[in-house]
Amino acid sequence: MKSFRDIIIRAKESPAKPKVALVPGDDITALTPLLTSELADTLVPVLIGDREKINHILDETNSSSRCEIIDIPDIRHALREAVSLVQSRSVEILMQGKIKNTLFRDIVLHPRTGIAVDSTVSHVSILENERTNRLIMITDTMMNEKPTLAQKCSILESAIGLAHVLGIEKPRVAVIAALEYINPLIPSTTDAAIISKMGERHQFGDVVVDGPLDIDCAVSMEASKRKKVMSPVTESADIFLVTDAESGCCFAQVLGFIGRMPMAGILLGAGVPVILNMPSLSPGNRITELAVAKLLSER
Amino acid sequence: MIKSFDEIDRLAGQGDPVTIAILAADEREVLLTAQKARERRYITPFLIGQRDTILSLSDDVGFDVSPDGLIEEHDFQRIADTGIDMLFAGEVDIAVKGNIPTSYVYRSVIKHEKSAGGMENISVNTIWDIPGVDHLTNITDTGVNINPDSKTKKSIILNAARTMALFGYQKPRVAILSAYNGINAMLGSFTDARGLQVEMAEGYSDEIELLEETSIAEMLLGEGSGGMNLNRLPHVLLVPHLDAGNIFSKLDFMIDVTRRSFVMSSKGPVIIPSRSDTHEFTTGELAMGVVVSRLLKGRRERA
Numbered sequence: 001m002k003s004f005r006d007i008i009i010r011a012k013e014s015p016a017k018p019k020v021a022l023v024p025g026d027d028i029t030a031l032t033p034l035l036t037s038e039l040a041d042t043l044v045p046v047l048i049g050d051r052e053k054i055n056h057i058l059d060e061t062n063s064s065s066r067c068e069i070i071d072i073p074d075i076r077h078a079l080r081e082a083v084s085l086v087q088s089r090s091v092e093i094l095m096q097g098k099i100k101n102t103l104f105r106d107i108v109l110h111p112r113t114g115i116a117v118d119s120t121v122s123h124v125s126i127l128e129n130e131r132t133n134r135l136i137m138i139t140d141t142m143m144n145e146k147p148t149l150a151q152k153c154s155i156l157e158s159a160i161g162l163a164h165v166l167g168i169e170k171p172r173v174a175v176i177a178a179l180e181y182i183n184p185l186i187p188s189t190t191d192a193a194i195i196s197k198m199g200e201r202h203q204f205g206d207v208v209v210d211g212p213l214d215i216d217c218a219v220s221m222e223a224s225k226r227k228k229v230m231s232p233v234t235e236s237a238d239i240f241l242v243t244d245a246e247s248g249c250c251f252a253q254v255l256g257f258i259g260r261m262p263m264a265g266i267l268l269g270a271g272v273p274v275i276l277n278m279p280s281l282s283p284g285n286r287i288t289e290l291a292v293a294k295l296l297s298e299r
Numbered sequence: 300m301i302k303s304f305d306e307i308d309r310l311a312g313q314g315d316p317v318t319i320a321i322l323a324a325d326e327r328e329v330l331l332t333a334q335k336a337r338e339r340r341y342i343t344p345f346l347i348g349q350r351d352t353i354l355s356l357s358d359d360v361g362f363d364v365s366p367d368g369l370i371e372e373h374d375f376q377r378i379a380d381t382g383i384d385m386l387f388a389g390e391v392d393i394a395v396k397g398n399i400p401t402s403y404v405y406r407s408v409i410k411h412e413k414s415a416g417g418m419e420n421i422s423v424n425t426i427w428d429i430p431g432v433d434h435l436t437n438i439t440d441t442g443v444n445i446n447p448d449s450k451t452k453k454s455i456i457l458n459a460a461r462t463m464a465l466f467g468y469q470k471p472r473v474a475i476l477s478a479y480n481g482i483n484a485m486l487g488s489f490t491d492a493r494g495l496q497v498e499m500a501e502g503y504s505d506e507i508e509l510l511e512e513t514s515i516a517e518m519l520l521g522e523g524s525g526g527m528n529l530n531r532l533p534h535v536l537l538v539p540h541l542d543a544g545n546i547f548s549k550l551d552f553m554i555d556v557t558r559r560s561f562v563m564s565s566k567g568p569v570i571i572p573s574r575s576d577t578h579e580f581t582t583g584e585l586a587m588g589v590v591v592s593r594l595l596k597g598r599r600e601r602a
Contacts, residue, residue, distance in 0.1 A: 145483075215552070216575045
C-alpha cells in the first residue's frame, strides 16, 4: 500500500467485521466516520455512554440497527467498561471520543488495571509522502520519554507488525540518532548500533535495519554520499525509529502540519489498536485511522 | 522586517564585502563556497588550514588565494581558535566552519565568550523560509545544548529572539515545543514550558510574546475555525533537545522549505554548515551571515 486511499480500499475489501468500542459513544466527530464513511458497513460500533444522547445521534443518521449500545452515563465507569471489553476480547478496536486525555490515560492506560499491563505502548504516526509515493511510519511519537533499549526493541516490533499489515513484506528501518557515527558517550547512537546489529541477526524477522543515521543520511542519498555514509535504507526507509517521543513528535508534526503530508496515528502495544482523539486530524485522516485499526485487528 | 531568503540574498549583494575567517579551508566544497561568495561580492576571505592542500585545491577550482589571506594551521583546535580569535578581535566579521568537526568550533566560541564575559550560552539558530508563509521561522537550539535545562532554555530563547529582532521582528512570537498531550505521562519539556511561561511573563514582555501552545498543531489551528494556517507559525520555536532539533532543522530534505543556520556570538555570526550541505547551499548561509553581521554592526553603532 502506497497511500491512505490504498489502506482504506484494503480495509473496505476485507471481510472481517470487528467491533469498535467508542467512549463516550455520543461524540459526533468520532461517530461520523463509524456511521457514514465508506468503512461503516465493515465495522460494528459498540457505543458506551449515555443511551439517550447516543440514540439521539443514531436516530438522525438512521444507524441504530448497526450499533450496540452500553448504557453507562458516568464517563469513568464507561471507560472501565471499555477496558473490561478489551481484556475479555469482546471488542477488537478501542476508540477515544471527546474526553479529557488525562482521564483516558489514567483509566485505559493504567499500568496495573488498564489494557496495557507489562507492555510498551507506543504511538506510530503514518504519513503519506506524495513526493516519493510511499507511506512512512515514525515511532514512537508520543508515549516514551526516555525509552530503554528493550523498550525501543518493543516499539520497533510493534511498528514492524504494522508495516506487515500495510503490505510491506520486508520493512526497511532507519534508526535515527543525532549523529551518523557511534559515540560511546551518546546512548542513542549505541542503542541504534545494537538495534542495527540485532536486525542483521534477524532478531526482528525479515527486515532491513540500519543505524545510527542522522536524518539527512536517512532521507537523502546526496547528503549521505557527501557524508560518506552508505546505508541500505537511505531514501527507502519505511519505518523511522526515533530516540524518544519528543523527537518523534517534532518529526511527525513538522511533516504533517508544515509539510502538509496526510497523517494518521495509532496506539500500539495495548492488546488492541487504539485510536486517539486528535482534534487536529482531518475527517479523511480519521477514516484512515479506522482503516489501519481494522487491518491491525485482523492479524 | 526581512521575510524571505530572497531578501537576504539581495541585501547581501549590496554594500562592501565583509571579512570572513574560514576554519579549515582545505576542502574542495569549502573553496567552491568561498569562490562563489566572493564572486557575488559577499566576502573577503581569510583561509585557515593546511597551506599546501589549500593552494593545490585552489588551483583545481580556480580560486585565487591572496598571500595575506592564507593562515597556516594544522591542528583542529588551533584552526578553530585562530579564526574565532580573529572574530573576537574584530579582525573579521564572520567565521565559517570548513572541513573541521563542529565540536572544535563550538568549544572555541564558548571559550572566547567566557573570557570576554560575553554570552552565557551559545545556541544554533536554524532559520526556515517556508513558501507562502509571511515570516521567517527560527528553530533553536539545533546544535549545541544536548539536553538543556530550564535556565539554558531561557537563554536559548533570548538568543533567538534577539537574532530575530535584528531581522526586524521586534517582539517575536515564541513557542516552546513539547510532546506532552495528556495521553502520555508528564514530560520535562512541558514542565519547563509552563515554568518559563510564568517566569518570562515578567521582565521579558517587551522582548517576546511567549505562547501557551506547545504543539505545532495547536499553534497552526489557533482559536476558532478556519483550519490550519501556516502564517500562525511562531517566529521562534524552541525544540526540547538536540535530537529533536537535529531532526526538525533538517526536514528541508523532505518538505518544501529552505534552511540556513548559524550561531550568534556576541561578536558576530559563526556559520556552521553541515557536511551534507552543498557549496551552493552554504553560499546562501554565508549571505545570511553577511546580512546578520551588517545588521549587528548597525545596531552597535546606534548604541
